[in-house]
């Protein structure tokens with residue numbers, strides 16, 4: 001048996017694992033003891049991450065749909081078929097009738113080449129990733145205020161944080177290894193503050209649990225800033241040396257009021273004050289928030305960054321902001337430019353100098369106008385405005401984010417899907433290109449702490465599937481452009497020229513250690529443990545004033561707030577989960593008790609309404625009704641009804657097919673009667 005170091009490709013933590021092989025099979029995955037992020041620990045998903053490669057229903061041949069039925073095709077036949085259709089669409093409707101979407105699980109190499117194919121070969125900026133609509137706010141705010149759209153700190157440095165704020169992210173379910181690091185830091189003496197509407201597992205261990213009403217986070221952050229300002233706890237030397245626009249921020253903070261925020265958020269004023277004082281007085285404080293499926297408003301993220309700047313919690317070990325990425329390469333696909341408004345390295349598509357630099361590198365003229373995001377692309381498909389859609393490992397039909405994707409795909413002349421399996425989306429494709437699996441190819445992923453890591457090839461793929469990066473390279477050839485890459489390492493060499501902060505991240509360099517955290521440059525090839533460790537920029541950070549929002553009023557006839565969010569059981573849609581018997585069992589466990597889905601309702605609310613656990617209920621909102629089942633739990637805050645994202649029917653029935661549950665919806669709950 002052989003063991004080779006690799007990277008768990010399930011979530012954004014990017015734990016180091018050893019893959020065990022026997023012959024040409026991966027037989028196990030084991031945690032790396034020395035990996036700086038997970039230090040010998042992995043979660044249940046990591047133990048089974050390799051099983052996908054041996055699934056019996058892998059796609060092994062390209063498929064072309066003819067007269068409604070898929071037929072096997074050779075690679076040249078499939079690529080020529082696609083090339084012909086792409087040329088036709090571009091000729092008849094222009095390049096912006098095409099769009100290219102990827103999964104946040106795509107490797108750096110394939111995301112880079114997908115956006116290069118779109119921009120340099122076909123001439124459109126219609127590129128995005130599946131969770132683009134959620135990460136957009138975080139990318140824009142961090143880039144605007146700090147200059148860098150990423151986590152500033154490292155998971156290992158949580159051990160040096162005196163205060164840790166876990167803000168609207170269920171770490172135990174979403175990013176378990178980070179959840180463990182937070183709890184160990186607390187056991188070692190750190191103060192743990194949790195801000196959330198749900199009482200999740202990490203909240204149970206918090207020193208301060210601010211269980212606020214949904215949609216009131218901006219008021220809470222503003223009140224914390226007011227406390228810090230009123231008590232004179234601002235880090236004035238840091239602000240003076242490194243920040244600008246402090247005065248307008250200070251003026252906006254005066255609008256906030258602790259007692260008013262307490263009433264609005266439903267959190268005792270003493271708790272808000274205690275959280276503010278602990279955060280401001282800490283030697284080093286870390287703030288963790290999710291950029292994932294639980295979308296954050298731009299105002300909320302601005303206030304979080306304002307608080308970090310106000311207290312100087314940036315650019316010090318153990319201090320910082322964690323913009324947590326839930327999918328394994330969400331950070332990487334954004335770094336690679338799979339965004340409609342940013343080129344690789346977050347340079348705007350409207351930046352003439354940035355375009356000129358890439359035009360030199362790629363030998364092609366680039367489009368100047370920002371493209372359409374994933375949600376707009378699917379809306380354009382539904383409206384018949386988009387004629388060709390390329391989906392790299394992305395399965396919008398099966399994920400909860402786009403309720404109307406299946407209907408939208410049926411309006412498109414050409415749908416190309418790259419995937420391992422015949423997914424819900426692939427069924428609507430005109431061409432399906434089978435991909436190699438984890439362990440069958442060498443590619444890189446970038447974790448939530450900016451760690452660029454190799455996922456190594458440890459076995460040979462079965463005959464038939466190609467790595468997605470190779471498919472894209474051959475696609476460019478079929479369209480008459482020779483990119484000339486003979487390995488994924490060569491693609492990474494070019495990424496180093498296109499993305500300045502990856503310039504030192506060759507496969508060879510990444511192979512020497514447990515990856516490298518960017519910026520990883522030719523001048524600093526060992527990477528960067530925390531951002532600004534070599535010096536803080538002179539007045540390089542920016543405060544942004546956030547006006548106090550008007551308090552929301554709850555309509556008397558809809559007294560509860562419906563909120564949509566993450567659940568452990570969300571993952572049962574995932575391809576990996578569906579191809580591992582162990583994970584299927586683990587992640588469907590609640591569905592065994594609630595086979596028709598459920599929404600969560602607080603135990604006291606349920607008692608008041610006379611609703612029993614498991615009982616059928618009716619949710620009524622101004623926009624629609626839904627019938628579902630109640631799961632009575634103390635995790636839900638009083639006054640809220642929590643809908644796990646995978647229960648798509650409730651979201652669709654309440655919000656309509658195109659709605660998305662990013663804001664609380666006033667509802668009433670009734671016992672179901674026929």
Ligand code: SF4
Nearest residue numbers: 008011014015043046
């Ligand atoms: S925490 Fe994430 S990266 Fe680590 S083993 Fe679990 S799924 Fe894999």
